[in-house]
Amino acid sequence: xxxxxxxxxxxxxxxxxxxxxxxxxxxxxxxxxxxxxxxxxxxxxxxxxxxxxxxxxxxxxxxxxxxxxxxxxxxxxxxxxxxxxxxxxxxxxxxxxxxxxxxxxxxxxxxxxxxxxxxxxxxxxxxxxxxxxxxxxxxxxxxxxxxxxxxxxxxxxxxxxxxxxxxxxxxxxxxxxxxxxxxxxxxxxxxxxxxxxxxxxxxxxxxxxxxxxxxxxxxxxxxxxxxxxxxxxxxxxxxxxxxxxxxxxxxxxxxxxxxxxxxxxxxxxxxxxxxxxxxxxxxxxxxxxxxxxxxxxxxxxxxxxxxxxxxxxxxxxxxxxxxxxxxxxxxxxxxxxxxxxxxxxxxxxxxxxxxxxxxxxxxxxxxxxxxxxxxxxxxxxxxxxxxxxxxxxxxxxxxxxxxxxxxxxxxxxxxxxxxxxxxxxxxxxxxxxxxxxxxxxxxxxxxxxxxxxxxxxxxxxxxxxxxx
Amino acid sequence: xxxxxxxxxxxxxxxxxxxxxxxxxxxxxxxxxxxxxxxxxxxxxxxxxxxxxxxxxxxxxxxxxxxxxxxxxxxxxxxxxxxxxxxxxxxxxxxxxxxxxxxxxxxxxxxxxxxxxxxxxxxxxxxxxxxxxxxxxxxxxxxxxxxxxxxxxxxxxxxxxxxxxxxxxxxxxxxxxxxxxxxxxxxxxxxxxxxxxxxxxxxxxxxxxxxxxxxxxxxxxxxxxxxx
Numbered sequence: 001x002x003x004x005x006x007x008x009x010x011x012x013x014x015x016x017x018x019x020x021x022x023x024x025x026x027x028x029x030x031x032x033x034x035x036x037x038x039x040x041x042x043x044x045x046x047x048x049x050x051x052x053x054x055x056x057x058x059x060x061x062x063x064x065x066x067x068x069x070x071x072x073x074x075x076x077x078x079x080x081x082x083x084x085x086x087x088x089x090x091x092x093x094x095x096x097x098x099x100x101x102x103x104x105x106x107x108x109x110x111x112x113x114x115x116x117x118x119x120x121x122x123x124x125x126x127x128x129x130x131x132x133x134x135x136x137x138x139x140x141x142x143x144x145x146x147x148x149x150x151x152x153x154x155x156x157x158x159x160x161x162x163x164x165x166x167x168x169x170x171x172x173x174x175x176x177x178x179x180x181x182x183x184x185x186x187x188x189x190x191x192x193x194x195x196x197x198x199x200x201x202x203x204x205x206x207x208x209x210x211x212x213x214x215x216x217x218x219x220x221x222x223x224x225x226x227x228x229x230x231x232x233x234x235x236x237x238x239x240x241x242x243x244x245x246x247x248x249x250x251x252x253x254x255x256x257x258x259x260x261x262x263x264x265x266x267x268x269x270x271x272x273x274x275x276x277x278x279x280x281x282x283x284x285x286x287x288x289x290x291x292x293x294x295x296x297x298x299x300x301x302x303x304x305x306x307x308x309x310x311x312x313x314x315x316x317x318x319x320x321x322x323x324x325x326x327x328x329x330x331x332x333x334x335x336x337x338x339x340x341x342x343x344x345x346x347x348x349x350x351x352x353x354x355x356x357x358x359x360x361x362x363x364x365x366x367x368x369x370x371x372x373x374x375x376x377x378x379x380x381x382x383x384x385x386x387x388x389x390x391x392x393x394x395x396x397x398x399x400x401x402x403x404x405x406x407x408x409x410x411x412x413x414x415x416x417x418x419x420x421x422x423x424x425x426x427x428x429x430x431x432x433x434x435x436x437x438x439x440x441x442x443x444x445x446x447x448x449x450x451x452x453x454x455x456x457x458x459x460x461x462x463x464x465x466x467x468x
Numbered sequence: 469x470x471x472x473x474x475x476x477x478x479x480x481x482x483x484x485x486x487x488x489x490x491x492x493x494x495x496x497x498x499x500x501x502x503x504x505x506x507x508x509x510x511x512x513x514x515x516x517x518x519x520x521x522x523x524x525x526x527x528x529x530x531x532x533x534x535x536x537x538x539x540x541x542x543x544x545x546x547x548x549x550x551x552x553x554x555x556x557x558x559x560x561x562x563x564x565x566x567x568x569x570x571x572x573x574x575x576x577x578x579x580x581x582x583x584x585x586x587x588x589x590x591x592x593x594x595x596x597x598x599x600x601x602x603x604x605x606x607x608x609x610x611x612x613x614x615x616x617x618x619x620x621x622x623x624x625x626x627x628x629x630x631x632x633x634x635x636x637x638x639x640x641x642x643x644x645x646x647x648x649x650x651x652x653x654x655x656x657x658x659x660x661x662x663x664x665x666x667x668x669x670x671x672x673x674x675x676x677x678x679x680x681x682x683x684x685x686x687x688x689x690x691x692x693x694x695x696x
Contacts, residue, residue, distance in 0.1 A: 254549065255521070255548075255549055258548045258549035258550070259521045259548045259549070261548075262548035262549070262569040262570060263477045263480060263548060263569065265569070265570040266477075266480055266548075266569040266570035266571065267477070267479045267480050267483065268570070269570040269571070269572065270480060270483040270484070270487070270570070270573055271483065273487070273572055273573040273574070274483065274486070274487070274573075277490075277573075297570070301570050305550055305568075308549060308550070308551075331556055331560060332552065332556055334559075334560070335555065335556045335559035335560055336559075338559055338563075338564050338565070339559065339564070339565050339566065341564075341586055342582070342586065342591055361553070362551065362552075362553045365551070365552040365553045365556060366551065366552050366553075368552070369552025369555065369556065370552070373552075
């Protein structure tokens with residue numbers, strides 16, 4: 001089971017629902033329980049009040065003495081060990097005991113638990129009392145009667161009722177209530193999860209579509225999204241489109257700039273070559289200015305080439321497509337095998353299918369092209385290219401069987417214009433460009449000795465901001 | 469050998485033509501993609517030098533159309549930007565080598581010679597046929613240790629026959645590839661050159677390097693012994 005994270009909207013909503021639902025159910029149960037138990041007590045009180053009234057109605061005063069029939073209309077008062085019993089007391093209860101006891105109260109030691117509380121005439125009190133192992137409701141009603149002599153006689157009519165029946169009823173109610181509430185809560189949780197899934201589905205679609213854009217499977221977010229998200233997805237599409245257009249414009253500008261600068265530089269270079277050849281053919285002395293101009297021309301070319309190649313370098317933009325390394329690498333190797341056909345180099349390619357570069361295809365070609373071209377140029381017969389990685393990282397290695405290098409030579413290689421081997425044509429900017437482009441993507445370039453005998457170039461990248 | 473130079477920059481194209489002419493190559497020129505496509509398809513070209521940034525039709529498209537039409541001559545691309553995307557696209561379209569602008573003419577000439585040699589089926593520029601040694605790079609022919617004096621046309625005829633030694637080469641083909649367009653095709657000058665070549669290369673008539681194939685033309689008969 002996946003751990004719920006507070007960084008996820010879905011997890012937040014699930015956690016909030018799981019906390020809120022028991023709270024609501026608990027409060028609801030408490031309210032319903034209170035209402036029911038209160039209603040139960042009120043019913044009990046009304047019933048006991050009626051019993052008290054029945055006792056009062058049956059009571060008579062004869063010579064200042066209270067008289068009540070032995071058998072009462074309520075049978076429960078006439079049975080021994082009944083759950084209901086009643087007594088009548090006056091102010092002498094503590095010394096003389098009760099004036100009257102129902103049959104059902106004859107086996108009760110009233111004086112041991114009843115304190116003989118006195119109420120004002122016409123007042124009543126409903127309370128609870130613990131007798132032995134049992135709980136009782138108690139209703140006490142106070143009356144004052146005048147006898148034939150005009151004497152005022154106070155009496156307390158007290159009815160006791162065992163709570164067990166009422167408690168059992170409450171227990172059964174609570175039992176039913178909790179079962180129903182549990183079931184409703186379970187249903188609500190299930191419904192909430194379904195609603196959550198349905199409600200968050202468009203966000204999931206946006207994430208999937210963004211992932212497809214990053215993987216290069218889609219050019220933009222093409223799904224149908226709800227209006228709450230469409231503003232955001234439209235903005236993302238505009239951003240992707242703007243980014244692509246800007247790159248295209250940038251590429252075209254660079255191409256035009258390169259064409260505009262390189263052609264005059266090529267003409268100067270060619271003119272100087274002609275001048276040198278002519279001087280050689282006519283046995284004229286070498287002109288130092290020709291060499292000077294040639295040197296400066298080469299310098300201009302080197303700077304322009306370096307800056308133009310470097311300018312290709314993009315960056316780890318959020319909507320960079322993931323470009324598979326293998327097909328690009330195979331394309332470059334196939335092209336270079338034509339160029340270096342005379343060398344008959346054996347190229348071993350060991351690239352994982354999922355190894356990909358998150359950036360501009362032009363930048364990847366610049367990286368691989370420069371490194372593989374160097375391997376062809378300086379290697380003898382063997383080149384090994386390997387790459388592994390996932391959607392979030394890439395490890396690339398290109399090695400050859402050329403001559404090994406000292407640590408100082410390796411340091412020089414990544415500097416613009418520095419070349420370890422000046423016997424082979426080149427401008428010495430290849431590795432410097434590779435270093436610059438990889439840096440712009442946060443990558444790392446390491447030069448090592450290869451087991452094949454020559455140089456091993458290692459490139460590693462760790463992409464951030466990947467949609468998962 | 470007839471070379472097609474496709475470059476829109478007039479000054480650079482003129483310089484390239486001059487430099488290659490000096491090396492005894494016959495030149496055809498094109499200043500845009502459409503002209504290049506036409507000349508590559510219709511003219512007897514042995515190698516094309518194509519700038520990628522051309523008006524009307526870009527260099528990559530021209531190369532693709534040539535290859536689709538079955539054109540097999542080697543192609544050297546020139547690119548101003550020097551980006552690998554352009555180079556790979558050009559090579560993938562059917563080019564065989566690339567050169568980034570600006571370049572030294574010496575480097576261009578070396579690439580042209582290497583491509584012609586490779587397409588002639590030779591991996592080395594020094595070809596040894598027994599007593600006869602031909603250095604394609606220096607355009608020099610030695611019989612034993614002695615250099616043989618050949619005129620430019622004689623050397624070009626010999627080189628063309630060596631590069632196409634797998635089949636007989638007709639007089640018409642030799643005329644088309646070794647001479648300018650306005651050359652008199654009915655003349656028997658080819659026969660004269662072949663006769664002179666045979667005498668210079670095989671004075672003792674022991675090697676018989678060039679054989680006449682009746683009704684088809686001439687074929688270079690010697691096989692390379694060693695390659696350096």
